[in-house]
Structures are given as C-alpha cells and as structure tokens.
Amino acid sequence: MTATDTGPLFLVLLFPLLAAALAPLLTSALGHRAAWPLALAPAAAFAIVAANGGGVSAGQPLLFGFDWIPSLGIRFSFRLDGLSFAFALLVTGIGAAVVLYAGGYLKGHPGQGRFFSFILMFMAAMVGLVLADDLMTLLVYWELTSITSFLLIGFDHERERARRGAIQALVITGGGGLALMAGLILIRWATGLSSMSEILGSGEALRQSAYYVPVLALILVAAFTKSAQVPFHVWLPNAMEAPTPVSAYLHSATMVKAGVYLLMRLNPALGDTAAWETILPLFGGATLITGALLALAQTDMKLILAYTTVASLGLMIMLIGAGSETAVEGAVLYLLAHALFKGGLFMVAGSVDHGAGTRDLTALGGLRRAMPITFAAALLGALSMGGLPPFFGFLAKEETYSGLAGLDTRALILTGVAVAGNALMFSAAFLVALKPFLGKQPETIHHPHEGPVLLWIGPMTLGLVGLVAALGASFTHHVVSSPMASAVMGEAVDIHAVIAFHWGVPLMLSLLTVGLGIALYLAAGPVRAVLQKAVTGVGWGPDRGFDQAMGGLVRLAFSVTRWLQSGRLDFYMTTVFVIVAAALLLPMIAFGGLPTVPGVPALEFYEWTVLFMAAAGVILVLITRNRLTAIVSLGVQGFGVALLFMFMGAPDLSFTQFMVETLSVVILALVMTRLRVAVDDHRPWIQVVPDATIAVAAGAGFGLLLLAVTQMPFNAALSDFFIRHSYAIAHGHNIVNVIIVDFRGIDTMGEIGVVMVTGLAILALIRIRVGRRAPAMPDPTETTP
Amino acid sequence: MEVALSALVALFFGAAVYLLLSKHIIRMLLGMVFLGNAVNLLIFTTGRVASVAPPVIPEGATVPPDAVANPLPQALILTAIVISFSFFAFLLVLAYRAYQDIGTDDTDKMRLAEPEERGLPPLGY
Secondary structure: OOHHHHHHHHHHHHHHHHHHHHHHHHHHHHHHHHHHHHHHHHHHHHHHHHHOOHHHHHOEEEEEEEEEEEEHHHEEEEEHHHHHHHHHHHHHHHHHHHHHHHHHOOOOOOOOOOOHHHHHHHHHHHHHHHHHHHHHHHHHHHHHHHHHHHHHOOOOOOOOHHHHHHHHHHHHHHHHHHHHHHHHHHHHHHHOEEEEEHHHOOOHHHHHHHHHHHHHHHHHHHHHHHHHOOOHHHHHHHHHOOOOOHHHHHHHHHHHHHHHHHHHHHHHHHHHOOOHHHHHHHHHHHHHHHHHHHOOOOOOOHHHHHHHHHHHHOOOOOOOHOOOOOHHHHHHHHHHHHHHHHHHHHHHHHHHHHOOOOHHHHHHOOOOOOOOHHHHHHHHHHHHOOOOOOOOOHHHHHHHHHHHHHOOOOHHHHHHHHHHHHHHHHHHHHHHHHHHOOOOOOOOOOOOOOOOOHHHHHHHHHHHHHHHHOOOHHHHHHHHHHHHHHHHOOOOOOOEEEEEEOOHHHHHHHHHHHHHHHHHHHOOOHHHHHHHHHHHHOOOHHHHHHHHHHHHHHHHHHHHHHHOOOOOOOHHHHHHHHHHHHHHHHHHHOOOOOOOOOOOOOOOHHHHHHHHHHHHHHHHHHHHHHHHHHHHHHHHHHHHHHHHHHHOOOOOHHHEEEEEEEEHHHHHHHHHHHHOOOOOOOOHHHHHHHHHHHHHHHHHHHHHHHHHHHOOOOOOOHHHHHHHHHHHHOOEEEHHHHHHHHHOOOHHHHHHHHHHHHHHHHHHHHHHHHHHHHOOOOOOHHHOO | OOOHHHHHHHHHHEEEEHHOOOOHHHHHHHHHHHHHHHHHHHHHHEEEEEEEEEEEEOOOOOOOOOOEEHHHHHHHHHHHHHHHHHHHOOOOOHHHHHHHHOOOOEEOOOOOOOOOOOOOOOOOO
C-alpha cells in the first residue's frame, strides 16, 4: 500500500514533530498559554486515529509506509490494528491532557518552551513506536523514546539527582534497546521476517525456529528494562526527578508500557510456550509484589505512585504470560484503566505540590476545602485504581481474577500474588487520594489554593473518561478493548465485562482485595515503619548496584588508560619499535619474502674502508663513556656516509652531508659542554637485553627488507624520464638540481619553509623567557663561564 | 655494493633504535641523527648504486652520454638531509631548554604532561 492511500495517518506521526519545532517560538510569544495551541497537535492526531477506528474494529489492519533502504529490505512502514489503535489513542489523548497540564505546571519557568518541545518530540517517538510495522522502524522509534525520556528526566539538569536519574534511565533502557536490536536482527536472520505484519502472519515460524530461546531472551530483556521489571525497576522511581507532567505521561501512561506493548504485539508469535508462561509470570509477579511493598514504604506522593506503577507493570506482564485468553483480556483492560487513572493521579500529586508546597504525605492534610476539584479528580483516579465499581478499574480487576482463578498450584499462586498486589495498591491509591485532603490541615501549609484551569482539566478529564468508559462498557469494548485483545491473541476476541455483579469467585476475590486494602490503609503508619526498616535492613539494592557498576566502569576505563598511557616515554618507544620490527619481519617470514642469501660482495679496498669507517663511528657512539669521543664518533660516521655518497656518483649529497655533519658536531659540542649530563645512559643489564633485542630485530628487519628490494628487478622509468627531459624541458645540466628547483620546485619551497619555521622556533626557545617558572636548578649559563 | 650497504643500513637502524630506547634525551638525540642517515642510505640503496659518473649532462649534449647515477633518490635525500638537520637542531635546543627548566634529561622525570599521580576522574553524575 502506498502513502497516498492513507495520507492522513502520516499526519499522526508528523503533527507532534511540527508542534515540537514550533513550541519554543510559540512559548516565547504566548507564554504558558502556548499550551492551548500546542495541545491541538495531539488532539488532531487523536481525531485522525479515531476516525480510522471503523476498519480497525472490523479487524482490518491498515498498512502504510514506503521503502526506506531498499537494498537492505528496510521499510519505513506502519500498521494500525486493534493494539496500535488503542495505544495511539492513549498516547495522543493523554498527550493532549499532559500538554495542557504542563502549561499550568511550568507556568513562568524559563525553560517551558524547551519542555514543550521535548515532550512533543517524545510524543512523536511514542506514536511511531506503537504504530511501527517494519522491525527497524520499530527499533528507531524505540531508541527515540529512550533518548527523549533522558532529556525529560534530566530537564532540571542543574540538580545532580536529576542528572543521575536521567543517566540511569538511559543506561538501563538503552541497554535494553541494544538487546532489542540484537533480537530483531536475529529474528530477521533466522526467519527472514522483516515486519510485525509478516511475523503475525507467520504462524509457528518463530516458535519452531532453532533460535527461539535467544530471540525470546533478547526480546524479554528489552521489554523488562523498558517496563521496569525487577531487577531493572530502579530507574523508574529515580525518573521521578522529572517534572510531574513527565511522570504522568512517560513514566506511567505511555513509555513504560512500551515493553508491555512489545510483549502483547509478539504474543501471537512468541507466546504459548512453556518458557513464555514461566518467565513472564515469574518476573511479573516478583515485580508486582516488590513494587507494591516498596510503594507503601514511601511518603512522597510521586514515589508512591511510581512504585505502584512498577507493580502495575508487573501485573500486566504476569497476565500476558498467564496463558489464558481471559487473563490477556484482563491485561488489556488493566492497561487502559491504568493509563487513565495513573496519569490523572500523577497530575493530582503535582497539583497538590503546586497548591500546598509539598508532596510529603506526613506533612499534608485537610486540603479538601482549599482544593475541591483536585480532590474530586484524585477520588476519580483512586476509585478506579482500587478497582471499585462503577469505574474502569473494576472491570479490569474482575477480568483479571476470572483469568487467573483456578484450582491447580500455579493458578493458586498467581491468584494469591494478584490479590496481595492489588490489596497493597488499593491502600496506596487511597493514601494518595485521601490522606492529603482529609483530616486537619497542618500548620506548615500556608494558603493552599486550587490551581488554574490548566492544572485540573487534565486529571479531571482522565478521571471522567475512566468513569464514562466503564458505564458505556459495551461501546468501549466494541471500539477499543475487543479489537486490542484480538490483536494480542491473534484471533477474534469479544470482551463482555460490564458493570454488574456476578456472584462468583472473581467477586469474592475482589471483596477480599478491598477488605485487605482497607485494613492496610488503616494500618498505613506501622506498615510503612516496618517496610522502611526492612529496606534499610537489606541495605544493598539494584540502585546502589548501579552506582557501583558505573563507578567500576570509570575505574576500569581509568586503569586501562593508565596502562596504555603510562606517561613513560621509554614504554611508548618500546611499543612503537616492537610493532615496527614485527611489521617488517613477520610478513616477510609468513609470506616467504625473505631475500636469498648473498655472497660476500667484491668491493674495492677504499669502499671497504669507508664502510668500516661509518660502522666504526656508529659502534663507538654506542659503547663510549666519554662525551668527546661520542661527539667525534658521530662526526666520523657522518663523514663516512658523505664519502659513500661521493663514491656512488652523488657529489651534491656528499657536499651537503659534509656541511651538515660538521655543523652538527660543532653545535653539539657547544651545547654538550653546557649540559652536565653523562653521555653514557647507565642502562642496567636487565634493560640492555630487551632493548638490544628490539634494536637488532628492527635493524635486521630494515636490512632484510632492503636486501629483498634490491634483489628484485629495477624499474627505471621515472629516473629515465628525469635524465631524458632535464635539459629538454628545464634547460639544466645538473639533473639533481633540476629535479629540486624545477620538477619538484613546490616541494623545495615547502622544505625552505620548514627550515625557516624551525629557525624561528629555535630562536623563540632560546630568547623568550617571559612567564617561565623559576628553574628547578640554577641556570648553567649563569654558573658556567 | 647493495649487499654491503644493506648490512650498513641494518647497523644504522639497529643503533638508532637502541639509542631511542634510552631514557636520556641526549642519547635519543644521537639516535635521531643515526635514524636520519639510516633512512637516507635506505632510499639511496633502493635506487641502486654503483661507482658511476654523477648525473650531469655535459656541455653541448641534451642527455648524458654514458650511464649515470640515479638522480631521483639523490634529489629526495638532498631534501631529507636539510630537513633532518633542522629537526636535529630544534630537538637539541628543546632538550637544552628542558634541561635548564627541569634540571634533568631523564624522560622518566619529565612528567608535566602526564603526571605520575593523576587521581580518579570524578565518580559522581
């Protein structure tokens, strides 16, 4: 299908991005009122998605997109079916509410435009993630949500805790993103399936694949890190350092559900195996209990909500892996309910903070008169979270218990875990929704006040939607829940749950949950004390583990750097020359490039003399302990080389070499008399042996290379060119001079430049002493005559 | 002749490397001089050597009448000799000034750029 077939759906992806680009400009022009026009973008996207609902609820997925990298078979393609439809509605709908809320919450903040921009960017990424069909498109959007989440958590980047939370979230979810990339590539490599549509239509291909277990493991790591399952859950509470709109949007309603989305999406292809139905309930259940218990140990409203979010995500994962169709229906209903009530409750926490100046439950109370609308919104959320009728959360809980209940051991354990988790969350919900508003107002709160319309319109709307959706349950199920559950199951599913009491096991379990929840609520203080004591008693946790791991990483990098860059010059030189020797010798030996053994050359006696003279000069420099001998020997080897040049038809070289060697010896002698250092370096034997070995190896390498080269035929084309054209083109008799000043004139000019710059540098080194630190030793120029 | 020069080049390179592995700047300086000569001889020998006339065209001719030495390596080496000399002079003055300021020519004690105790980088966020 081409892009023109479903043109408007591309706008869903485009609108938030456009709004993100405009946000800073609009905010600097309109201030916090920019929230109203900016909220139009997600609202319009919501409307476009909703307008395509007819085909989706009839079970007809819409596919759109275009080729991205055709040579690799990668497309930029999307799929709108029941699952992505529901998620897209949540992302854009709650997105609109959050943008409005952020307008009120960050009113007057200098970074409000930046904030709008980030959160709309995130929205674009999240919509793309839930709509993506091609696996690489999915991966790109998945990573974009991690990056925008990092930017939003670290929004208040001047606080260290915010920076830490941002880095922790990025490291953990980014690590999961790498696992996702490996998993998706492995799926493509093992089965050739390149998009979700193909995977969903492939039947048993993935389950039968020999790579099922590694694929499952990688996908689970991705989902568990993103959806904050134990032990990766730590980043979610720390992400509460972000401004409250971020917590409401990313870290409860949308991004943290990306892992749940991925598992729901792949359930028809990866699910229904023993591994799936063991691992998911295990991690989900552990997360549910851990999160719910830790929630009751907190006093900060946002942290309570964050830990219950961890618990809720665990419940959803557990339900996906429970294995029955009704359990999946429960997961679907719970996901919808959770997005509505948790998003709203987070906004309530922010409003309380805004109106009363604190989020600490122990310092709050009696706000019902000052903040009646917020109180109402809080109650709407908490009643749904507690699973009480007639709210959507009630439907979710009934369906959950119907899906889990059973008589075998596994069902009993899962039901017990679900009841315990739900009871804990019930009390947490009402701690957040009742405690700040009931009772007596503490002295510490001055002038509590209701927020402006921007602050309560979001939570109020979400709370009411949770109520209306439950009252009109059959419509909700027809349009949203049933198509979603069908997509998750891979077959047509009809959800029938409505607000009605059916005397049976689920209702009994519900009553038990509520009873336990009320008991826990009443005993909140002692329960918190016990839990806090337990947390401090355990001491070590994944959070501290993260710090240790990051610290360890820095230490490891430091010691590796320390080893590679020891700061000792002889270490560097040794490394360089060992590699030079190896690079020369090893290929020659490995590829048979060694020269043939030559006989003793037949030379004239004066040639032997000059060769020995040069060699003697070199050896004398190496062994002498006398400074003057060393300098003179240096000159001897130089003159030896100069004489060699002369015998071999190179008088120009010989002349230059004589001049340079003479100058070198004179300058060296002048300087050496001022340096009171021994010319012998006193190398201990333990050092002489390896150094000499390296030197011999490197020398042999060069010598053998040269010998091998000279044993090959010589190509004189270039030299012949210069010999033939020297006079013809450049009218010069001395061919070497012609090459230097004519054929390679520019090169010679560069050489003159080098010499000149060197001269200037030498002059500077000798003359300029301004700003020099006091010498560590007396200046020899002053102490020696 | 190439065989004998190959042996000499090997000796020059070996001596240069040995001196450069020293901890003393002044010894390394001598090594640099050897290294320059070693490279020059290497280039010279690669262009093939023999006891022949220099590459000069006699008056009145447009090409040399007999075989002459290969002019190309000579041109390259001529440049190299001058460059190595200025390099040597620069290093010598640098070593001299370093000795004046630090009071030693031992590279182990020249730790201004990479100090001995560098301490851990910050571990916070």
